[in-house]
Amino acid sequence: MLTDAKITTMLPVTDVERARRFYADRLGLREIAVAGDGTRIFEAGAGSIGLRQAEPGAQSAQTALTFLVKDVEREVGELTGRGVTFADYDLPDLKTVDHIAEFGDEKAAWFTDTEGNILCVHQNT
Template sequence: MEALAHSTVSCMLPVKDLDRARHFYEQQLGLPPLGARADGKFIYRCGGTELALFPKPEGTKAEHTALSFRVADIVQAVAALKARGVRFADYDLPGLKTVDHVCVLGSEKAAWFEDTEGNILCLHEDLA
């Protein structure tokens, strides 16, 4: 399966309202659209990965991070997205406490937010 190591990975995210989700991903996250597919998906390219939004009336039920963007400077990335209206989650749990929306988890810093459809997204910065 050597070919898989060189394949583009597609992340599939369910959305209740494709227009609302597209506005978020394009206007607030700044992702350039690749366009719609015949099967109803809408595609974005992020580095070597494709992000596919697909209509699903019931949306998502995930309680985990569905997608994480690796950034070079998480503080700068959080500030830039906040300026575009993205709302970050804050946590104060045993083993998980955010300060200015960011927490340190082992060898990375992370910050979480939701898209308009309830998908949990993350920014992470590698420390090592």
């Protein structure tokens, strides 16, 4: 059944090696495989992330994936220490303080990878 299937999120990247370094060095994820087509696979929680070669502009303008974490402040601090740059917002319906937005029972912070994919760390409070 699909409800029991392990999921791999495939992200489009224009420079696989640059993206590989970001996911390994900046995010601290462990590379577990290289597919026959050159897709780099990283372990992430109960699933994985695949970095697949794509043409420039293949990235979405929306959040591509989120990491559900227990302590978003701690994660933002650790990732910032590794050189990750977080987006800040000051909009009528979305405002960040120290890179983190709070809405309802959720806290979230967004950043992009080297390829322009939008990623998020979030916590349910």
